[in-house]
Amino acid sequence: MAAACARTVSKVGLSFLETPAARRSGTVSYLLGNVGTHGSRRSYGTGGPGFRSKLFSSVRSGGGRVLGCAFLLGGGLGLYQTMKLSVQQHLAEEEKKASGGGLKLTLYQYKTCPFCSKVRAFLDYHGLPYEIVEVNPVMRQEIKWSVYRKVPILMVDSELQLNDSSVIISSLKTFLTSEGKSLTQILSCYPEMKSLNDKGKEVTEYNNKYWLMLSEADNGVVYPQKGMQKEEMKWRQWADDWLVHLISPNVYRTTGESLASFDYIVREGKFGAVEGFFAKYVGAAAMFVIAKRLKSRHNLQEDVRQDLYKAVNEWVAAIGKSRKFMGGDQPNLADLAVFGVLRVMEGLQAFDDMMENTKVKFWYKRMERATLNHEGLSQRASKQ
Numbered sequence: 001m002a003a004a005c006a007r008t009v010s011k012v013g014l015s016f017l018e019t020p021a022a023r024r025s026g027t028v029s030y031l032l033g034n035v036g037t038h039g040s041r042r043s044y045g046t047g048g049p050g051f052r053s054k055l056f057s058s059v060r061s062g063g064g065r066v067l068g069c070a071f072l073l074g075g076g077l078g079l080y081q082t083m084k085l086s087v088q089q090h091l092a093e094e095e096k097k098a099s100g101g102g103l104k105l106t107l108y109q110y111k112t113c114p115f116c117s118k119v120r121a122f123l124d125y126h127g128l129p130y131e132i133v134e135v136n137p138v139m140r141q142e143i144k145w146s147v148y149r150k151v152p153i154l155m156v157d158s159e160l161q162l163n164d165s166s167v168i169i170s171s172l173k174t175f176l177t178s179e180g181k182s183l184t185q186i187l188s189c190y191p192e193m194k195s196l197n198d199k200g201k202e203v204t205e206y207n208n209k210y211w212l213m214l215s216e217a218d219n220g221v222v223y224p225q226k227g228m229q230k231e232e233m234k235w236r237q238w239a240d241d242w243l244v245h246l247i248s249p250n251v252y253r254t255t256g257e258s259l260a261s262f263d264y265i266v267r268e269g270k271f272g273a274v275e276g277f278f279a280k281y282v283g284a285a286a287m288f289v290i291a292k293r294l295k296s297r298h299n300l301q302e303d304v305r306q307d308l309y310k311a312v313n314e315w316v317a318a319i320g321k322s323r324k325f326m327g328g329d330q331p332n333l334a335d336l337a338v339f340g341v342l343r344v345m346e347g348l349q350a351f352d353d354m355m356e357n358t359k360v361k362f363w364y365k366r367m368e369r370a371t372l373n374h375e376g377l378s379q380r381a382s383k384q
Contacts (some may be wrong), residue, residue, distance in 0.1 A: 103183075105130035108143050108153040111268040114244050115165040116152040118340030122169045125336055125370055126176065127377025130154075134270040138279070142270075148204070156183055166209040166240060169333060174213045177222060181213075189213045210236050228332070235318065235326060235334035243311055243341050245294065249304040250350040252291035257349055258284040264347055305353055312342070312358040324366055331370055339367040 105123070107130050109116035123130050135142045135151055146153060146161065154162040160183055162168045167190045174186045193205045210233040214222060223229040252258040262284040266276040294300075300307045315338055318326065325331045331339075342364065345351035355361050370376075 103128070104157045106133060106155040106158070107131070108133045108135050108155070109151050110135060110137055112265050112344050113151055114247055114341040114344045115240075117344050118165045118239075118337050119152045119154065119168050121336045121340035121343065121367075121371055122172065122333070124372070124374065125331065125376040126172075127374035128172070136270045136275075138275065160184060160187070162187065163204075164206050164209060166236065166337075167206045169336070170209055170212055173333060177212065177214060177218050179218075186213055228327075231318075231326065232332045232334045235315070236337050239334070239337040239341050243315075243338060245298050246300070246304070246308045246311055247341065247344060247350075248287065249291045249295045249298075249300055250308050251345055251348050252284075252287040253304055253350070255284070255288055258288040258291075261348055262287070305350070305357075308350065308354055309358050312354060312360045316359045316363060319363060325363070325370075330375065331367060335367060336371075339364065339371070 105128060107116070107119060107123070109119070109132060111134060133142050140149065143149065143151070143153060148161070148163045150163070152165055152168065154168045156162065162171060162183075167187075171183060171186045171190060174189075175181065175183050178186075189211075190206045190208055193207060194202055195205065197203050212219070212222065212229075219229070223232075251261045259280070262280045265283070266280050269279075271279055295304055323329075325335045327333075327335055342351075342354070342360070345354065355364070
């Protein structure tokens with residue numbers, strides 16, 4: 001609107017300059033200064049009578065020309081200011097989009113939960129600012145307001161609740177990639193499904209949670225090569241259905257490792273002094289027993305480390321030697337999921353053993369740098 005007005009003013013100015021009276025007058029020469037006669041322009045004070053009389057005389061003799069110059073100058077300045085403001089607004093909008101559209105994100109989590117770690121890996125990589133609420137795993141008072149009693153939970157602008165790590169990641173990735181879609185609209189593409197498991201307990205699952213809800217054009221940008229989307233979805237599901245179940249049997253493999261693991265959990269988690277003491281020793285003993293059951297349930301080998309090594313090497317082999325990440329030169333959602341799951345073992349014996357006895361080290365270090373440096377933020381900004 002402002003730009004149109006400025007252009008109109010400029011056109012009016014030009015029309016004045018084209019009038020016969022304006023062409024006959026010498027106003028422009030006066031306004032620019034008689035450079036040919038004096039060799040340089042003279043400075044005049046704005047308060048002197050000589051200046052006023054010459055100006056008024058010039059207006060009387062060639063008023064159309066003066067008025068045309070004024071319109072032209074005003075229109076040009078207006079157009080410049082309008083374009084400058086438009087560019088500033090565009091840059092501000094792009095910066096806002098790159099940083100997550102100005103969303104206020106709050107993550108309810110357990111620090112050592114692999115599903116929560118997956119979400120943090122995604123948020124960190126994409127440079128999305130978020131607050132963390134550490135949930136007490138015993139009382140869970142921090143999420144007593146929620147019908148959904150698991151973590152992670154991501155609250156958006158204190159109003160919209162996102163559940164399930166894979167739904168959180170898929171919906172946010174869709175939001176960051178798509179134009180004109182709200183998170184509420186996107187979330188409706190991942191409907192809840194409630195069912196009873198083998199033990200008769202109600203469980204909640206989500207349809208389409210490994211899909212990104214993109215237009216054909218956006219889909220081509222995210223997955224430029226054939227087969228990339230299916231590969232990403234396959235390994236994201238593999239991380240949820242298989243890799244994550246190898247963590248507990250490995251970090252609670254022996255009584256000593258169980259104690260070390262719970263010492264880490266208590267230090268990183270939200271426990272009081274007395275509660276932490278009981279959590280460490282009672283929890284370590286309980287998880288040692290549970291780890292044995294998990295080993296049997298998932299048909300793991302006697303030495304569960306071998307299953308961990310096999311899974312990790314399978315992942316590295318799927319990436320291959322020609323790619324830095326499964327996503328190519330940049331991590332994709334499968335890279336972030338696997339990294340998030342494995343990261344929860346850092347500082348424990350199982351992690352050190354994995355790094356020493358598998359080929360995952362170089363990929364893992366690249367992922368660590370990518371998330372710490374928020375490389376996904378600059379990548380998104382360059383595409384916009």
